[in-house]
Amino acid sequence: MSKPNKVAIIGGGSWATANIKMLTDNTVNKEIFWWMRNEEAVEHIRRFKHNPNYLSSVEIKLPEQNISTDLKDIISKADFILLNVPAAFLKDALSGITAEDLKGKYLVSAIKGIVPDENQIIGDFLHQHYQIPFDHFLVLSGPCHAEEVAFEKLSYLTIASRDTALASCFANMINTRYIKTIVSDDIYGTEYAAVLKNIYAVASGICHGIGYGDNFQSVLISNAIRELKRFVDTVHPIDRDIKESAYLGDLLVTAYSQFSRNRTFGNMIGKGYTVKSAQLEMNMIAEGYYAVNCLHEVNKQYNVNMPICEAVYAILYKKRIPAVEMQRLAEQLN
Structure with a gap:
């Protein structure tokens, strides 16, 4: 089986933009896709290569066709799905997605919140509502402000997964000169x-x-x-x-x-x-x-x-x- 190397970022805010920067500045061979809801922002990024609403100094080095408002299409192309929308809006963002769409995917949460109404952290929510096995779930956390990533200030991120080999695989895709990674098995x-x-x-x-x-x-x-x-x-x-x-x-x-x-x-x-x-x-x-x-x-x-x-x-x-x-x-x- 080939090593997973296709990553889809879900969300259009500052932390999503910072994650795009980390992934594109990393030299490991990979393909990166980006979904956001705002069609105007997508068109702006395609034309001018920066997010008009967040961290506008960050150059977006993605092919035009890899940025889209079609979530189902973006998910279908990726191995890792990096969730980067506020927890309060996660259910709405995934409303058109089924468990079948996510089957076999690795879900990475960069969300630092709990899903309201459900009162569940992201791993539990995905497991219950989308049948994501916990061995296919990763957490991206650590003291790392998006604004400092934009300025390439030295930062450290922890990637947690029950499968530490999987965590290491994803960590290797975001390591850069200014991003250091730590692997953990403590998803909760x-x-x-x-x-x-x-x-x-x-x-x-x-x-x-x-x-x-x-x-x-x-x-x-x-x-x-x-x-x-x-x-x-x-x-x-x-x-x-x-x-x-x-x-x-x-x-x-x-x-x-x-x-x-x-x-x-x-x-x-x-x-x-x-x-x-x-x-x-x-x-x-x-x-x-x-x-x-x-x-x-x-x-x-x-x-x-x-x-x-x-x-x-x-x-x-x-x-x-x-x-x-x-x-x-x-x-x-x-």
């Missing part, structure tokens, strides 16, 4: 860590918006990594090092970086914006907003002590006053 821990760090970044932003300083932020994130560990160890108890970049590293960059949309969203909430006004002004998806509601429901099954997640949930969904809720949280931290 890396997926849930990617979800939780967005919630903690919202908490960090809220605290900054209220006026808490760096000293408190360090305590908040110190507690966040312990909260994250409690949850992933309960959901999927295996031997993992929570200090690795897929866990602690991703949490740190999302909580502190100027490029973090979740931190930005939280900062606006802390300054008094409503959820709707913050979302409209950002014009980008903050996964942590949807994720905290899903995690609140998921944790009813596990009953893990998660005071930071519960504080963010209370502010965003119960409309609690941010300053009051964070003061209450502060009394619980150590």
Whole structure:
């Protein structure tokens, strides 16, 4: 059997564009396809070789025929399907796709969120609704902002799969001078860590918006990594090092970086914006907003002590006053 070397990126945002750059800058022989919903953006990319809406400085080095709005056609041509749409819109994006269309494909999630209503991480969602075997599922995670990829800043990504040989195969297709890869077998821990760090970044932003300083932020994130560990160890108890970049590293960059949309969203909430006004002004998806509601429901099954997640949930969904809720949280931290 020939080695899988055809990759389809599903999504048209900044992280999808960054993934295109990584794949095309990598020298391993492969064919790359790109699907996005926006026909105008597709036509623009075909003509001018850059995404008009995201990371417009990135040159798109793909043949015109490899960029399309026909999802079924794009999927049919690929071995690896790299999912790169917000979790809240995944069901809609895949609405015309059947389990038969995905049969034999390798599904890679670059989505750092939970599917709303289903309250499932992407691997579980694909397994239940599209019969994707877990051995055909991969997670792409780690501290890696799309904006820094565009600037070719040195970044590290973790590729997780139950089949580490498969993870290594995909890792070899995205390694570049500025992208280093790490292989893991922890699909549950890396997926849930990617979800939780967005919630903690919202908490960090809220605290900054209220006026808490760096000293408190360090305590908040110190507690966040312990909260994250409690949850992933309960959901999927295996031997993992929570200090690795897929866990602690991703949490740190999302909580502190100027490029973090979740931190930005939280900062606006802390300054008094409503959820709707913050979302409209950002014009980008903050996964942590949807994720905290899903995690609140998921944790009813596990009953893990998660005071930071519960504080963010209370502010965003119960409309609690941010300053009051964070003061209450502060009394619980150590």
